[in-house]
Amino acid sequence: MSIVYDSDQHRGLIWQAWLAEHAPDLPFYLWPETGDPQQVNYLVTWSVPDNLSERFPNLKVIFSVGAGADQFDYSRLPPGVRVVRMIEPGIAQSMTAYITFSVLALHREIPMYLRQQQKREWKKGRILPTETCRVGIMGLGTLGEAAALQLLSLGFRCSGWSRTPKSVSGVTCWSGDEELQPFLAESDILVCLLPLTSRTRGILNRDVFQQLPAGAGLIHAGRGQQLNHGDLLTALDSGQLSQAIVDVTDPEPLPEDHPFWAHPSLWLTPHIASETQPETSVRVLLENIRCHQRGAPIAGLVEPERGY
Numbered sequence: 672m673s674i675v676y677d678s679d680q681h682r683g684l685i686w687q688a689w690l691a692e693h694a695p696d697l698p699f700y701l702w703p704e705t706g707d708p709q710q711v712n713y714l715v716t717w718s719v720p721d722n723l724s725e726r727f728p729n730l731k732v733i734f735s736v737g738a739g740a741d742q743f744d745y746s747r748l749p750p751g752v753r754v755v756r757m758i759e760p761g762i763a764q765s766m767t768a769y770i771t772f773s774v775l776a777l778h779r780e781i782p783m784y785l786r787q788q789q790k791r792e793w794k795k796g797r798i799l800p801t802e803t804c805r806v807g808i809m810g811l812g813t814l815g816e817a818a819a820l821q822l823l824s825l826g827f828r829c830s831g832w833s834r835t836p837k838s839v840s841g842v843t844c845w846s847g848d849e850e851l852q853p854f855l856a857e858s859d860i861l862v863c864l865l866p867l868t869s870r871t872r873g874i875l876n877r878d879v880f881q882q883l884p885a886g887a888g889l890i891h892a893g894r895g896q897q898l899n900h901g902d903l904l905t906a907l908d909s910g911q912l913s914q915a916i917v918d919v920t921d922p923e924p925l926p927e928d929h930p931f932w933a934h935p936s937l938w939l940t941p942h943i944a945s946e947t948q949p950e951t952s953v954r955v956l957l958e959n960i961r962c963h964q965r966g967a968p969i970a971g972l973v974e975p976e977r978g979y
């Protein structure tokens with residue numbers, strides 16, 4: 672029973688050292704080393720190699736190195752091989768920091784003050800208490816809930832939208848397509864933390880922007896293909912949206928002549944909202960492998976039919 676790791680080398684070396692100490696019964700190979708391919712039960716990767724079943728005939732679980740698992744083509748996976756996405760405290764902490772920073776920047780109108788600075792303009796606006804600002808989080812999962820709890824602690828009013836009904840203390844919870852409209856109507860700042868699925872592809876579009884209060888802000892840290900670029904530009908230019916902070920795009924990176932680079936009301940970050948932290952994630956990996964070995968439920972098991 673062994674693990675093959677095919678991803679970032681730096682993280683792989685940290686994992687290898689940690690596992691050697693804490694799970695000496697589990698050989699861990701950094702790709703292209705694999706040991707005996709017959710012994711490989713676990714593959715940790717971002718993308719699935721060709722001829723998976725010939726390479727690793729006894730593969731049981733693919734662990735995604737990231738929180739998302741939309742990059743896999745589930746139709747190509749050998750039958751019986753499960754996919755597990757990464758749920759680990761390090762990703763949630765970094766994402767919470769990014770969302771909190773972005774919400775605070777929009778609430779305190781920092782983009783406007785930076786534009787003023789460029790014009791050498793010293794002009795004060797009103798400072799509104801955080802409780803006047805309603806933050807709506809699309810995707811009230813691991814990351815959305817963590818961000819909502821942090822924002823609540825700062826006094827923001829938070830709501831969340833999920834596929835199935837949820838209950839999070841202090842957060843107004845909406846769910847399903849039928850509750851999208853009331854959720855959007857009360858979101859002064861819309862945060863997207865949805866997984867990419869057939870139902871969420873292109874979801875950040877004209878219809879959604881028009882249902883937000885005029886002058887709303889957008890923070891997009893889900894996946895690039897969820898955002899319609901043209902619709903966002905139209906909404907920003909018309910003032911329907913006052914400002915967007917975009918961390919994920921399609922493609923990544925954007926071409927040099929893409930209008931997002933220079934738009935005055937758009938901040939672009941290069942998919943840095945969060946990432947898997949080596950020290951915290953390896954503990955989760957081992958815990959999941961131990962669960963799998965004793966037939967217990969695994970955290971983050973992807974359901975291919977729902978797409979996340």
Ligand code: NDP
Pocket residue numbers: 738739740762766809810811812813814815832833834835836837847864865866867868870871892893894918919942943944945946979
């Ligand atoms: P989870 O699976 O824990 O949460 C997903 C949430 O989205 C759930 O609340 C789910 O609803 C909801 N959802 C899914 N489909 C729909 C739908 N059709 N309509 C309404 N709600 C829906 O994922 P995480 O919170 O761990 O991660 C979310 C995403 O964040 C990742 O998939 C990835 O795309 C992105 N990400 C981005 C990073 C970056 O650096 N920019 C880093 C890490 C992740 P329900 O609760 O009912 O299942």
